[in-house]
Amino acid sequence: MLKIGNVAAPNNVVLAPMAGVCNPAFRLIAKEFGTGLVCAEMVSDKAIMHGNKRTMEMLYVDEREKPLSLQIFGGDIETLVEAAKVVDTQTNADIIDINMGCPVPKVTKCDAGARWLLAPDKIEQMVSSVVAAVSKPVTVKMRIGWDDEHIYAVQNAKAVENGGGSAVSVHGRTRVQMYSGTANWDMIKEVKNAVGIPVIGNGDVFTPEDARRMLDVTGCDGVMIGRGALGNPWMLYRTVRYLTEGVLSPEPLAEEKIRIAVLHMDRLIALKGELVAVKEMRKHLAWYLKGLTGAARVKDVIMEMESRDEIVHILNEFVEKLAAGEADEQTAEEAAVH
Numbered sequence: 001m002l003k004i005g006n007v008a009a010p011n012n013v014v015l016a017p018m019a020g021v022c023n024p025a026f027r028l029i030a031k032e033f034g035t036g037l038v039c040a041e042m043v044s045d046k047a048i049m050h051g052n053k054r055t056m057e058m059l060y061v062d063e064r065e066k067p068l069s070l071q072i073f074g075g076d077i078e079t080l081v082e083a084a085k086v087v088d089t090q091t092n093a094d095i096i097d098i099n100m101g102c103p104v105p106k107v108t109k110c111d112a113g114a115r116w117l118l119a120p121d122k123i124e125q126m127v128s129s130v131v132a133a134v135s136k137p138v139t140v141k142m143r144i145g146w147d148d149e150h151i152y153a154v155q156n157a158k159a160v161e162n163g164g165g166s167a168v169s170v171h172g173r174t175r176v177q178m179y180s181g182t183a184n185w186d187m188i189k190e191v192k193n194a195v196g197i198p199v200i201g202n203g204d205v206f207t208p209e210d211a212r213r214m215l216d217v218t219g220c221d222g223v224m225i226g227r228g229a230l231g232n233p234w235m236l237y238r239t240v241r242y243l244t245e246g247v248l249s250p251e252p253l254a255e256e257k258i259r260i261a262v263l264h265m266d267r268l269i270a271l272k273g274e275l276v277a278v279k280e281m282r283k284h285l286a287w288y289l290k291g292l293t294g295a296a297r298v299k300d301v302i303m304e305m306e307s308r309d310e311i312v313h314i315l316n317e318f319v320e321k322l323a324a325g326e327a328d329e330q331t332a333e334e335a336a337v338h
């Protein structure tokens with residue numbers, strides 16, 4: 001179990017916030033696959049304050065997704081506080097998370113995202129201002145530092161704790177690293193040893209065994225999984241099962257992968273309409289198909305399609321062919337044995 005403030009998650013596997021990915025369609029699938037806590041994609045504080053329709057839609061939380069953490073980003077204390085108040089009083093989210101890890105220039109040039117990592121003194125003030133303004137637990141997701149010369153993970157996590165933050169998630173990379181190199185789990189351990197609030201480790205957990213290793217190496221309280229779950233909610237299920245029961249369940253069959261991919265697409269269509277959802281689904285379908293024999297050709301065909309039914313038809317045909325191919329191989333093997 002993972003306890004963040006007064007919010008209890010049934011286990012310590014956390015779906016990372018991912019822009020363009022963690023909308024209600026995928027989050028609900030992650031939840032149904034057993035994930036303890038799901039995080040929503042980041043939303044700009046200023047956009048929340050302007051309250052336009054698209055932004056307010058991004059704040060929608062289905063009851064079945066709970067407990068859920070909703071992430072906001074911004075560079076000014078005042079606007080972060082105002083946005084947090086909206087999340088606190090007008091959404092179904094359980095936790096308000098503040099982004100201090102986003103490395104993209106569009107975000108950091110507004111002093112938001114990873115830019116905060118250079119100012120431990122400002123962090124405490126910002127967190128305490130947000131905490132004072134809301135009743136939901138406030139957490140922070142950060143990278144370990146800006147670059148190798150500015151690694152303030154411990155000071156920054158302490159600032160979050162002193163400001164009244166209820167937990168901190170640490171991605172073991174600097175801003176400058178973006179996604180290169182490997183995540184520094186030793187730094188996650190240092191943070192864990194330095195603060196009393198729950199620490200959620202993040203970075204390069206791609207298998208259930210990686211998750212176990214991260215917990216053992218760092219002593220952290222939860223494991224956050226991002227890229228490993230793209231097109232692969234089974235990774236979340238298998239990790240929960242491995243951590244709670246010590247059982248390594250099998251990888252899904254192609255048919256199961258396609259069934260969930262179609263469920264994902266249908267939920268996205270219900271949220272955003274077919275035109276938008278089908279386009280958005282293309283990258284997800286590519287992730288779901290990854291590793292399946294002959295997937296490259298199917299991917300090329302699907303990328304051009306705009307209709308849900310056409311895509312489903314191609315996917316079903318692909319699975320049938322795959323099953324027939326596997327059956328042929330099996331027959332050949334059996335013939336060879338006899």
Ligand SMILES: Cc1cc2nc3c(=O)[nH]c(=O)nc-3n(C[C@H](O)[C@H](O)[C@H](O)COP(=O)(O)O)c2cc1C
Pocket residue numbers: 016017018019020021040041042071099100101102141171202203204205224225226227228
């Ligand atoms: C497509 C994508 C979108 C992301 N969007 C966000 C975001 O909105 N907020 C955030 O804090 N991190 C975001 N991240 C970073 C992830 O939450 C996570 O920290 C990072 O991917 C490292 O974890 P991993 O090695 O398990 O992927 C994003 C990552 C990816 C791949």
